[in-house]
Amino acid sequence: xxxxxLCVPSCEGPIRKALEVxxxxxxxxxxxxxxxxxxxxxxxxxxxxxxNAAGFPFTEAMNLCRQLRHRTTSVxxxxxxxxxxxxxxxxxxxxxxxxxxxxxxxxxELATRLRHRLxxxxxxxxxxxVEHGDLAMNLETYQATIAGRVMDLTYMExxxxxxxxxxxxxxxxxxxxxxxxxxxxxxxxxxxxxxxVRRLRAKLGEEHAHLIQTVRSVGYRFGVPEREDGD
Amino acid sequence: xxxxxLCVPSCEGPIRKALEVxxxxxxxxxxxxxxxxxxxxxxxxxxxxxxNAAGFPFTEAMNLCRQLRHRTTSVxxxxxxxxxxxxxxxxxxxxxxxxxxxxxxxxxELATRLRHRLxxxxxxxxxxxVEHGDLAMNLETYQATIAGRVMDLTYMExxxxxxxxxxxxxxxxxxxxxxxxxxxxxxxxxxxxxxxVRRLRAKLGEEHAHLIQTVRSVGYRFGVPEREDGD
DNA sequence: GCGCGAGTTTCACACGGGGTTAACACAACG
DNA sequence: CGTTGTGTTAACCCCGTGTGAAACTCGCGC
Numbered sequence: 001x002x003x004x005x006l007c008v009p010s011c012e013g014p015i016r017k018a019l020e021v022x023x024x025x026x027x028x029x030x031x032x033x034x035x036x037x038x039x040x041x042x043x044x045x046x047x048x049x050x051x052n053a054a055g056f057p058f059t060e061a062m063n064l065c066r067q068l069r070h071r072t073t074s075v076x077x078x079x080x081x082x083x084x085x086x087x088x089x090x091x092x093x094x095x096x097x098x099x100x101x102x103x104x105x106x107x108x109e110l111a112t113r114l115r116h117r118l119x120x121x122x123x124x125x126x127x128x129x130v131e132h133g134d135l136a137m138n139l140e141t142y143q144a145t146i147a148g149r150v151m152d153l154t155y156m157e158x159x160x161x162x163x164x165x166x167x168x169x170x171x172x173x174x175x176x177x178x179x180x181x182x183x184x185x186x187x188x189x190x191x192x193x194x195x196x197v198r199r200l201r202a203k204l205g206e207e208h209a210h211l212i213q214t215v216r217s218v219g220y221r222f223g224v225p226e227r228e229d230g231d
Numbered sequence: 232x233x234x235x236x237l238c239v240p241s242c243e244g245p246i247r248k249a250l251e252v253x254x255x256x257x258x259x260x261x262x263x264x265x266x267x268x269x270x271x272x273x274x275x276x277x278x279x280x281x282x283n284a285a286g287f288p289f290t291e292a293m294n295l296c297r298q299l300r301h302r303t304t305s306v307x308x309x310x311x312x313x314x315x316x317x318x319x320x321x322x323x324x325x326x327x328x329x330x331x332x333x334x335x336x337x338x339x340e341l342a343t344r345l346r347h348r349l350x351x352x353x354x355x356x357x358x359x360x361v362e363h364g365d366l367a368m369n370l371e372t373y374q375a376t377i378a379g380r381v382m383d384l385t386y387m388e389x390x391x392x393x394x395x396x397x398x399x400x401x402x403x404x405x406x407x408x409x410x411x412x413x414x415x416x417x418x419x420x421x422x423x424x425x426x427x428v429r430r431l432r433a434k435l436g437e438e439h440a441h442l443i444q445t446v447r448s449v450g451y452r453f454g455v456p457e458r459e460d461g462d
Numbered sequence: 463g464c465g466c467g468a469g470t471t472t473c474a475c476a477c478g479g480g481g482t483t484a485a486c487a488c489a490a491c492g
Numbered sequence: 493c494g495t496t497g498t499g500t501t502a503a504c505c506c507c508g509t510g511t512g513a514a515a516c517t518c519g520c521g522c
């Protein structure tokens with residue numbers, strides 16, 4: 001079986017060479033849109049993805065990563081190509097990709113990383129479940145239960161809850177949530193987040209509504225206040 | 232809790248800097264022998280390991296990786312530092328390490344990879360924290376605890392305490408606090424600061440209220456009174 | 463010791479802004 | 493066309509915050 005690796009937005013120079021050395025065939029999606037990606041997809045799914053975030057709007061690249069991760073058919077490891085100045089942007093987005101390479105891109109490093117991740121992908125099983133207290137989310141079936149009761153969440157509600165629940169205790173501003181969950185830069189309605197939080201709280205039910213806490217003048221946080229014994 | 236990262240065979244220059252930036256403390260095992268490593272190990276095990284295979288016999292480095300992986304107590308992610316010419320040697324050894332960096336080593340890339348792997352390994356505590364005695368503040372969760380008890384601080388209270396706690400022992404005038412914490416030039420009611428200090432003291436509780444001291448006709452200071460013998 | 467004044471603590475209250483909520487507009491989908 | 497999901501708008505409400513004044517404390521001089 002031939003392994004096909006998705007390349008966005010192009011596959012030239014060192015990238016192409018690295019893929020050749022590794023022995024996988026590229027599938028180039030120049031736009032990076034999900035429709036284009038799906039059209040290119042082979043029967044067994046992609047073996048991996050190489051996304052060049054340098055010379056590509058960064059949030060769009062992140063958005064694509066997110067979409068790839070959320071598809072039903074798995075897409076192997078995602079490797080991000082970034083410029084040095086973009087390193088800081090990677091912080092707290094660790095869940096969106098598996099590895100990265102800093103430009104200028106070296107063929108052998110690229111190839112080594114590709115091989116490394118492809119090999120490891122075979123052994124590791126991705127966490128398909130998120131559990132936190134009474135909340136359980138199955139990422140494969142897209143179902144969420146609270147204290148055993150199935151919640152009927154919409155897509156956005158599910159995504160928001162998943163993001164919050166996978167980063168418990170951390171506070172996120174509305175802007176951050178918009179860019180991380182919705183996937184675009186903020187323009188205007190921060191109330192959007194509020195409303196979705198409200199709907200989530202309603203579906204969580206009276207007794208679990210407090211799982212999403214408001215941190216006034218900051219944002220929202222998932223989880224119960226920690227009792228951390230200092231020392 | 233403080234995260235300790237094993238460093239072999241040394242921790243200098245960019246490596247030390249990267250560990251500092253990430254907020255973990257190094258434990259240096261110069262020989263790389265298992266006995267030495269075990270002696271350095273903290274109670275909770277290592278949070279991760281950085282092994283410099285450049286300037287180190289390569290097979291020895293691989294041996295150490297293998298030994299670390301086979302121990303009973305887990306040793307977080309293993310990051311290998313290699314020279315460019317060693318890249319080929321990594322092939323078929325993917326299971327022995329989690330990530331690698333190619334020299335010359337860049338601080339921010341190193342730090343980013345370290346954080347990336349630590350976070351993926353489920354390590355929550357690579358967060359910005361302020362700790363001082365019984366007080367602990369987590370800047371990500373916006374939570375503050377005093378002697379293990381969670382304090383329910385409002386936004387302004389949190390900001391004020393954070394500023395004071397990050398500059399312990401120093402005395403600040405009300406004017407300084409207003410301009411540094413509130414962020415605007417002030418003229419009028421300096422009582423604002425007093426009141427917030429009072430509210431903070433109340434939430435700190437009887438026995439910790441003295442953490443914020445009044446310096447009459449000057450301002451306020453955070454920390455325990457210094458035992459000044461001579462002065 | 464007593465009284466006085468400057469400085470600090472404490473209290474109560476009013477205002478403003480951030481958060482919640484409901485209702486609506488609109489797009490997607492069958 | 494109805495249904496369902498999503499984003500926006502606007503009214504409402506409440507909590508956090510700042511302020512002034514009263515009570516209190518400390519330091520100093522008489």
